[in-house]
Amino acid sequence: MSTHPKSKKRRRWIDITFIFTILTLSSLMIFLLMLLNPAKKEKVVVSANFPTVPKEQINESDSAYPGIRIITETSNDKKTPYAIQFPQSNVPEFNDIVKAYTNNIKTLYLNETNYLTESNMYRKGELNISFEVFQHTTGYYSFVIHSYMNTGGTDGLSETRIFRLHNQSGHMLTINDLLANNEKALIKLATIVREYIISDEQLNSHLLQKQFTEKTMPTWDNYSNFSLKKDSIEFYYDEYEITAGPAISPIVSIPLEDLNDIIADNFKLPEVTIQPSPTTSVKEEEKPSGEIQTEDTTVNPSTKLVALTFDDGPNPESTTLILDTLKKYNAKATFFMLGSRVSFYPEIVKEMKEAGHELGNHTWNHLDLTKASSEKIALEINNTSDAIEQATGSKPTVFRPPYGAVNSKVRDQTSLPVVLWDVDTLDWKYRNANHLLAHVKNHVKEGSIILMHDIHMSTAEGLDEVLAYLQGEGYSFVTVSELKSSNAN
Numbered sequence: 094m095s096t097h098p099k100s101k102k103r104r105r106w107i108d109i110t111f112i113f114t115i116l117t118l119s120s121l122m123i124f125l126l127m128l129l130n131p132a133k134k135e136k137v138v139v140s141a142n143f144p145t146v147p148k149e150q151i152n153e154s155d156s157a158y159p160g161i162r163i164i165t166e167t168s169n170d171k172k173t174p175y176a177i178q179f180p181q182s183n184v185p186e187f188n189d190i191v192k193a194y195t196n197n198i199k200t201l202y203l204n205e206t207n208y209l210t211e212s213n214m215y216r217k218g219e220l221n222i223s224f225e226v227f228q229h230t231t232g233y234y235s236f237v238i239h240s241y242m243n244t245g246g247t248d249g250l251s252e253t254r255i256f257r258l259h260n261q262s263g264h265m266l267t268i269n270d271l272l273a274n275n276e277k278a279l280i281k282l283a284t285i286v287r288e289y290i291i292s293d294e295q296l297n298s299h300l301l302q303k304q305f306t307e308k309t310m311p312t313w314d315n316y317s318n319f320s321l322k323k324d325s326i327e328f329y330y331d332e333y334e335i336t337a338g339p340a341i342s343p344i345v346s347i348p349l350e351d352l353n354d355i356i357a358d359n360f361k362l363p364e365v366t367i368q369p370s371p372t373t374s375v376k377e378e379e380k381p382s383g384e385i386q387t388e389d390t391t392v393n394p395s396t397k398l399v400a401l402t403f404d405d406g407p408n409p410e411s412t413t414l415i416l417d418t419l420k421k422y423n424a425k426a427t428f429f430m431l432g433s434r435v436s437f438y439p440e441i442v443k444e445m446k447e448a449g450h451e452l453g454n455h456t457w458n459h460l461d462l463t464k465a466s467s468e469k470i471a472l473e474i475n476n477t478s479d480a481i482e483q484a485t486g487s488k489p490t491v492f493r494p495p496y497g498a499v500n501s502k503v504r505d506q507t508s509l510p511v512v513l514w515d516v517d518t519l520d521w522k523y524r525n526a527n528h529l530l531a532h533v534k535n536h537v538k539e540g541s542i543i544l545m546h547d548i549h550m551s552t553a554e555g556l557d558e559v560l561a562y563l564q565g566e567g568y569s570f571v572t573v574s575e576l577k578s579s580n581a582n
């Protein structure tokens with residue numbers, strides 16, 4: 094196809110005009126968008142993956158605490174950088190509350206620092222949000238979220254807020270729960286907190302009298318910002334909330350011991366719970382009320398033996414229920430525990446040992462040990478043994494590597510016998526009580542070692558039927574070591 098030279102020239106002229114118009118229009122649009130930017134920025138905050146914030150990174154990782162993930166949001170923007178970390182759990186309601194809290198701070202920060210992005214000043218903002226986790230023996234986590242914000246001025250602003258959660262039940266603990274909603278208990282708590290602050294030389298000398306009086310009055314609201322630790326309750330005060338000067342954001346730590354008569358029963362320390370007299374306690378152990386008792390408690394060599402094993406615990410609700418069910422059938426089992434969890438729930442481990450179950454080591458962090466260094470393997474195993482010993486006074490007697498992954502390098506790091514299994518109930522996969530029974534029925538044989546996980550409620554709930562069935566089939570339930578020694582005989 095040929096074209097006239099003149100019309101070609103005209104065509105080029107049209108092209109140039111067209112391109113110029115497009116360019117002008119698009120720069121106008123960009124300019125308009127920039128004008129609207131402040132409004133848009135707020136939206137950016139809410140939607141985490143908004144593409145116009147290229148410097149922002151969001152990251153999710155597991156924590157050392159079971160069921161808790163850490164969300165990390167960072168931006169290395171020159172003027173408005175931030176680093177935010179907050180926890181997320183299995184409980185959506187809790188997750189929303191925590192996310193909204195950190196998002197609010199972030200929004201505020203980005204709004205307040207917006208002027209920096211438009212100026213040529215050398216100043217820049219700073220936002221840091223991080224958290225600590227504490228756990229009480231009841232399983233309650235306290236997430237202590239610290240934030241520090243500087244919007245480009247000389248002084249920054251810091252704040253500490255605590256969020257409490259029972260990850261299994263989803264319950265978010267309040268001060269009302271802790272004090273069983275008792276006004277008198279609240280007044281007593283207020284008195285204890287005041288006494289603590291006044292008797293602390295450092296705090297007392299920097300007290301803002303009016304604020305102190307107001308903030309320690311016995312109102313539920315005044316005592317709502319607390320963390321529940323293993324043996325203390327801590328109240329956090331922000332800057333200038335009650336003090337000034339060097340003791341700027343004090344933490345008031347009250348031993349639970351001192352609160353034992355005012356806190357709700359389930360938080361009381363074990364020593365103070367009323368023990369039944371020795372005679373009734375023995376009687377109760379022999380014959381739990383309303384429970385069917387099996388006659389023969391000793392292992393009869395003519396009966397078929399089976400070893401029940403429970404991995405990955407302990408866990409407050411499910412392990413406790415399993416212990417109850419085992420007791421009902423006079424069954425002994427072996428628990429392969431994670432050191433990280435033992436350190437959270439030493440009470441349950443103690444109970445386990447006292448009930449005559451065998452204590453097993455399942456490493457601290459549930460790593461595939463065949464991929465770890467010898468040093469790491471030894472640490473994983475030894476720390477767990479130590480935690481079990483600390484909880485019960487006894488070392489574990491058997492070891493099960495996570496995933497059953499074992500090689501000579503792993504075996505070299507422990508003198509404990511390595512115990513695997515022959516019946517895998519796959520309870521973690523099906524999470525179904527009926528499936529548990531069906532699976533055991535199909536696979537169990539004399540001398541079987543059955544693998545279950547005591548961290549699942551479905552396993553705990555399905556166990557009764559499994560034990561009823563196996564007992565009906567003439568099985569006795571022994572620990573792994575008892576099973577091995579009976580095989581050796």
Ligand code: ZN
Nearest residue numbers: 404405495496
């Ligand atoms: Zn495991």
